[in-house]
Amino acid sequence: MEIGKIGNMQSFQFSSTRIDQLGATEYTLVAIAVDETGSVAGFADDLHKALVTAVEACKKSPRSDNLLVRVIKFSTRFPNGVEEIHGFKSLAEIDPKSDYPMLDPGGQTPLYDASFSAIGAIIAYGEELTKNDFLTNGIVYIITDGVEYPPPPNNPSTVTPGMIKREIDRSVSGELLESCITILIGINTASCANELSAFKNAAGIDQYIDVGEATKGKLAKLAAFVSQSTSSQSQAIGTGGASRQISATI
Amino acid sequence: MISLYTDHYFHIGDTHLTAGKPCQDYAISSVNNNAAFAVVSDGCSKGGHTDIGSRLIALSTINALYEHWTKIGEFNENASQKIALHQEIKLSAIQEILGLKLNDMYATCLYACITSKGGFIFMQGDGVIVLKYKDESLALHRYEWMDNTPFYPVYRNEALTNFIQLHGNDLQNLRFNQEIWIKKGEEDFQQSGEKINFTLSQGIQGITVYISEECLNQELEFIGIFSDGVCQIQDVDWKDAVVNFMSFKNTAGEFAKRRMIMGIKNFKQEGKKLLDDIAYAVVRIEIEKEVS
Numbered sequence: 281m282e283i284g285k286i287g288n289m290q291s292f293q294f295s296s297t298r299i300d301q302l303g304a305t306e307y308t309l310v311a312i313a314v315d316e317t318g319s320v321a322g323f324a325d326d327l328h329k330a331l332v333t334a335v336e337a338c339k340k341s342p343r344s345d346n347l348l349v350r351v352i353k354f355s356t357r358f359p360n361g362v363e364e365i366h367g368f369k370s371l372a373e374i375d376p377k378s379d380y381p382m383l384d385p386g387g388q389t390p391l392y393d394a395s396f397s398a399i400g401a402i403i404a405y406g407e408e409l410t411k412n413d414f415l416t417n418g419i420v421y422i423i424t425d426g427v428e429y430p431p432p433p434n435n436p437s438t439v440t441p442g443m444i445k446r447e448i449d450r451s452v453s454g455e456l457l458e459s460c461i462t463i464l465i466g467i468n469t470a471s472c473a474n475e476l477s478a479f480k481n482a483a484g485i486d487q488y489i490d491v492g493e494a495t496k497g498k499l500a501k502l503a504a505f506v507s508q509s510t511s512s513q514s515q516a517i518g519t520g521g522a523s524r525q526i527s528a529t530i
Numbered sequence: 531m532i533s534l535y536t537d538h539y540f541h542i543g544d545t546h547l548t549a550g551k552p553c554q555d556y557a558i559s560s561v562n563n564n565a566a567f568a569v570v571s572d573g574c575s576k577g578g579h580t581d582i583g584s585r586l587i588a589l590s591t592i593n594a595l596y597e598h599w600t601k602i603g604e605f606n607e608n609a610s611q612k613i614a615l616h617q618e619i620k621l622s623a624i625q626e627i628l629g630l631k632l633n634d635m636y637a638t639c640l641y642a643c644i645t646s647k648g649g650f651i652f653m654q655g656d657g658v659i660v661l662k663y664k665d666e667s668l669a670l671h672r673y674e675w676m677d678n679t680p681f682y683p684v685y686r687n688e689a690l691t692n693f694i695q696l697h698g699n700d701l702q703n704l705r706f707n708q709e710i711w712i713k714k715g716e717e718d719f720q721q722s723g724e725k726i727n728f729t730l731s732q733g734i735q736g737i738t739v740y741i742s743e744e745c746l747n748q749e750l751e752f753i754g755i756f757s758d759g760v761c762q763i764q765d766v767d768w769k770d771a772v773v774n775f776m777s778f779k780n781t782a783g784e785f786a787k788r789r790m791i792m793g794i795k796n797f798k799q800e801g802k803k804l805l806d807d808i809a810y811a812v813v814r815i816e817i818e819k820e821v822s
Binding site: 299300301302303304305411412413414415 | 778779780781782783784787788789791792
């Protein structure tokens with residue numbers, strides 16, 4: 281693995297498989313950012329199970345050899361708000377049951393930094409892959425149960441929604457990847473759906489999906505949504521555009 | 531110590547794509563027991579099911595190469611004749627089993643077989659052979675038949691007679707030629723000598739380019755074999771196309787496939803179409819310095 285940076289920002293690093301270790305012709309980069317703040321305590325085990333199930337389902341996909349997955353957690357408990365569980369690596373190297381520790385919720389919500397880390401790392405690594413002749417696209421899932429908290433101007437994140445949007449715009453105008461789909465997923469977010477929707481627009485994120493209440497059934501559907509959407513985006517490589525088969529709801 | 535790696539790729543040309551025809555070029559490669567094999571076959575567009583023929587030619591050739599290497603253990607001067615015989619035996623059997631006509635098998639055959647002791651590249655038909663060195667210098671050998679009527683290894687009896695008649699009915703006629711171009715570093719290509727003209731007889735027997743052990747040790751990094759589709763990219767000089775497809779950004783796994791996919795994509799974005807199917811296979815030579 282090697283370490284990359286998002287832009288010139290030392291505080292936003294990510295790890296990834298060395299390019300000289302990659303043998304295929306094309307890859308879909310997948311980033312999953314999971315909220316580990318105090319408020320998810322009530323459903324942390326089910327959220328963890330959803331993560332494990334989603335990645336295990338991706339391992340069974342016919343496209344599994346062409347997926348590189350990065351998983352991060354976010355909370356103000358972590359230095360820089362984000363902790364990388366693992367960087368971009370192939371599914372063959374991931375055993376979700378042993379590699380993903382149970383969630384230990386705590387701290388507040390650096391949602392902007394988490395989004396920037398998830399999206400920016402895909403764009404940065406994707407740019408390198410594209411320069412090295414790999415056909416590359418990406419898909420990002422930011423799973424949260426709340427908005428940036430404390431709210432601005434005393435918020436914990438170092439980046440702004442505008443900076444996230446500029447990063448996304450850069451990837452589009454520079455054709456750094458063939459396409460990148462960004463999805464903000466809200467769980468138990470009935471009380472802040474409007475703010476999350478506003479954040480989604482300000483940050484240039486493609487979709488905001490409200491899962492609804494954090495029940496076992498809904499989180500199981502979340503896992504299925506992640507694996508199906510990942511497969512769809514992976515099948516879209518080479519078409520010149522993003523998958524058009526991402527569901528608008530879970 | 532020398533390590534060998536291979537990769538290959540083939541892609542349908544726009545003419546066949548829009549006409550609803552399959553890709554009639556095929557390529558295959560592998561490393562087997564420390565020997566590298568790379569094969570390219572280009573089916574005749576006026577033949578029968580030559581998409582199948584080119585595959586059968588390539589697969590029977592690589593199979594014959596495996597067997598020869600396994601049983602004989604070296605590729606000497608007579609190897610190409612023995613390999614051709616094994617290939618013919620396999621093709622005859624397959625043709626009969628599948629009920630194929632002779633014109634389904636009209637396809638060229640170009641292959642490389644390389645070991646740590648060297649090897650050779652053999653061609654019956656047409657195409658381009660490339661030697662690329664670590665200092666980025668290149669030697670390109672292009673082979674063409676007059677009237678774009680190449681020899682196909684399956685020609686026999688009446689088909690062979692017809693082929694000879696098409697080329698003037700004299701085995702000494704000069705109907706097949708080779709041009710060699712050299713590029714050193716950033717300099718432009720320079721043609722090495724005049725075009726060499728071969729007789730019809732020589733073209734039918736096939737052309738061999740030997741690769742010595744010394745050559746392998748003298749910084750030769752890649753051997754590439756191309757179908758003549760590389761010479762038919764709209765508004766692209768064939769030499770520039772070869773340079774493009776041999777400019778590998780990295781060398782793990784499907785390195786040649788990645789380069790050609792991206793190269794074709796970039797050409798298309800510039801409005802430069804593939805006028806013909808294209809195939810290539812590449813052998814990569816890696817020399818590990820021994821630690822004393």
